[in-house]
Amino acid sequence: MMLRSLGPASWRSGGLIAGLLAAALAAPWLVNDYLLTVLIIILYFAYAGQAWNIMTGFAGQLSLGHAVYVGLGAYVAAALFTRFGIAPWIALLAVIPVAMACGAIIGFLAFRFGVTGVYFAILTIAFAEFARVGFDHWDLVNASSGLFLPVKQYAHNDLWLLRGDPTMFYYVILAATVLAFALCFALRRSRVGYFWLAIREDEQAARAAGVATFRYKMYAVMASAAVTSFAGVFYAFFYNNLFPEQVFGISRSIEIILGPVIGGIGTLFGPILGAFVLTGLAEALNAGLAAFGLDLPGAKQLLYGFCLLIVVVALPEGVWPPLARRLGVTGVGK
Amino acid sequence: MPFDVYLNVAIGGILTGLVYGLMALGLSVIFGVVRVVNFAHGEMTTIAMFLAVLLFAAFHLDPLILLVPIAAVLFVFGYALQASLINPFVTRPEHSQFLLLVALAIIITNALLIVFGPDARSVQTSYSLDSFQFGRIIIDAAKVYAGGAAVVFALLLFGFFRFTLLGKAIRACADNYTGALVVGLDVRRLYALTFGIGAACVGAAGTMLVLVTDVTPMLGPAYTLLAFVIVIAGGLGSMAGALAGGVLIGVTEAMAGLLFTPSAKSMFVFAVLVLVLLFRPQGILGKRLA
Amino acid sequence: MTALLSLSAVSKRFRGLVAVDRVSFAVPRGIIFAVIGPNGAGKTTLFNMIAGAMPPDDGSITFDGEAIDRLPADEVCRRGIARTFQIVRPFPALSVEDNVTIGALLHRRDVGAARQRAQALLRRLDLFDLRERPASTLTLPDRKRLEVARALATEPQLLLLDEVMAGLRPTETDRMVAILQALNLQSGLTVLLIEHVMRAVMALASRVLVLDHGTAVAEGAPQEIVRNPAVVQSYLGAEAP
Secondary structure (H helix, E strand, C coil), rough: CCCCCCCCCHHHHHHHHHHEEEEEEHHHHCCCCCHHHHHHHHHHHHHHHHHHHHHHHHCHHHHHHHHHHHHHHHHHHHHHHHHCCCHHHHHHHHHHHHHHHHHHHHHHHHHCCCHHHHHHHHHHHHHHHHEEEEEEHHHHHHHCCCCCCCCCCCCCCCCCCCCHHHHHHHHHHHHHHHHHHHHHHHHHHHHHHHHHHHHCCHHHHHCCCCCCCCHHHHHHHHHHHHHHHHHHHHHHHCCCCCCCHHHHHHHHHHHHHHHHHHHHCCCCCHHHHCCCCHHHEEEEECHHHHCCCCCCCCCHHHHHHHHHHHHHCCCCCCHHHHHHHHHHHCCCCC | CCCCHHHHHHHHHHHHHHHHHHHHHHHHHHHHHHHHCCCCCCHHHHHHHHHHHHHHHHHHHCCCHHHHHHHHHHHHHHHHHHHHHHHHHHHHCCCHHHHHHHHHHHHHHHHHHHHHCCCCCCCCCCCCCEEEEEEEEEEHHHHHHHHHHHHHHHHHHHHHHCCCHHHHHHHHHHCCCCHHHHHCCHHHHHHHHHHHHHHHHHHHHHHHHHHHHCCCHHHHHHHHHHHHHHHHCCCCCCHHHHHHHHHHHHHHHHHHHHHHHHHHHHHHHHHHHHHHHHHHHCCCCCCCCC | CHHHHEEEEEEEEEEEEEEEEEEEEEEEECCEEEEEEECCCCHHHHHHHHHCCCCEEEEEEEEEEECCCCCCCHHHHHHHHHHHHCCCCCCCCCCCHHHHHHHHHCCCCCCCHHHHHHHHHHHCCCCCCCCCCCCCCCCHHHHHHHHHHHHHHHHCEEEEEECCCCCCHHHHHHHHHHHHHHHHHHHCCEEEEEEHHHHHHHHCCCCCEECCCHHHEEECCCHHHHHHHHHHHHHHCCCCC
């Protein structure tokens, strides 16, 4: 990765990143437990959104069933822990291959047989649905009754087994999000990243320029699947209960894409900004409703729907690009 | 299990499948002409279903009668939607259009959830528990009426596109957008009309569906997926294909519910999708892709 | 001396319409070869078959001694054939430099080296000053040169140009002609071009093939072709050189 000449835009971007990082590291001392949980959720979606971005934002393959990778990661790690006591970090050795295999199957079915664009998206939805119904009937993981992780009161945080208080989980997901950001930054400037962008822009023209489109699309799907699967592991150990409907449901897949779409598909800051905006608005909504003594299931999703509508109609690039231009930091977060 | 049971279930599946087919027909018509993938299709169906439940509860009118007004309401809804929101998106990139409709789908589903709550509602007509019997074959009366109405509606639609001037104008837009503009067709109005027609199909199908199943807001996404599988299986751009695909899916679903557990039947629907994509991507009646 | 590219009885049918009918010709290394003919003569279909975008129904296509008629487009490019499109297809949201870098990355692993190669090509094609601009903001002549730059970045031995002069004013046409002549003379690049603009064909090509309704009607030096009565009848008609 070459360092280009450091102009003012780069300084501003660097400053922005450094500032955010400092605030993020200090957060547990600055906010209460409730807000910390909110931040964890924000970072979770920022992470998952970044992972989704690899496939859709970079390579242009629209996935609307990304929950399948989260779910697979969650169930594999949880099952290995509850049955064999295997630590989540070791479980990754199984989780990642499983997720990549799933991605490879979807990719192969789609790319080999020319299923693209919207039909590809439908195929991804179908796979997630298939997983949902399948796991709902699979007794090995307790089917629809749900898989539960044992939660005991631990005297201290156990990072190895991911048992502990919110602060520990916060730093884990923060580290993951930072790493995901760094990974995407590197990928975007790599040879693979360039090929992905070419495929996204115009697949036929990319082929004419020598890009092995089948192979690189497969890489995108599998890489995205692998990175997303860790979100599943985190989910399992943070919430300690898994239900197929919750984990594989279409709402989950939609939630994953909302951050990047609203923030800005294909940009690096997009997923993070989008996650902040959405969760922030959702919490504000909850607080507002609570003030009126209302409890409306579906209100949050309705809000998400409107946010998506507004962004698609009025801000097609997402919220980040116009904001970046205003702040004068274009070129790095793109 | 005796053969009769299989036959009865299969016939029930065919009849339900015809209603599914009508719903998918709406999707096919919209995509075939306007080239927009209506991701809110199942959600629109759910609106129709709730309308049917409400109007039935209020006026005790049989769904077969409610078919017409509900189809009309949905027509207006579809027309307005296309004219106001979707028209500017016709020239935008595909995934932009898709996300617009995803947003609409989310809004519809959750608005329904807030207004009606998550509990299932149903319609009990005088013939809800009746059945017809031909020798050893027993079929639910409700399914017969629903399937029959679906066929009638579909035939009317075929006739409209084949024989009326307006129908031909719409087909002209589908075949050649620029050509249609050149000969002076008001393409935007025709698009809105087409979306309205597609929505009317959904209105009719939804009204029929309350005769055979309970209604919850969460049916929306499930029906969207179902409609897409049917259109892909039956063949893009083929109206008869949508019905044929509907029947195929209806039977598959019914038989899967019989042979395995009912709640797993969507897995088989999904399996049909994969098989079609692998072995006959143009669908049963579709034209071969380039 | 064996030809760089040779086609032997290549045919293509589209559901009953014969687009290309048993066309055979050979392109020797290092020349500029033009394919001309009325619209619908099958020229772009021919290009698509050579470039691997669609397979021929009959016949064979040989490049540098190897059969390429069943290969996919990206493999054909890797073997050394680069193409442009009749309707230009740059990568719209990417910068001019990124567009060409992608081409250069075909044979280079290192992104930095690819960028440098891209910049050199951009200088050659007078696009260096526009390198940071998104490709979608370029004018048509600039986009055409961008496509040529991207194609050249893949280090081809044979460059297929599909009506690259279309829509250009005479001064821009002359500019493009000059660039292509320089490339041909300096690096020995073999060029196969489809063209309607006779000014460019006469200036560039040393050999011309005339296609009409999918069949090869005549082949030879430009001066001969222009005087060939069959060619004049089918194509040149009122436009006498």
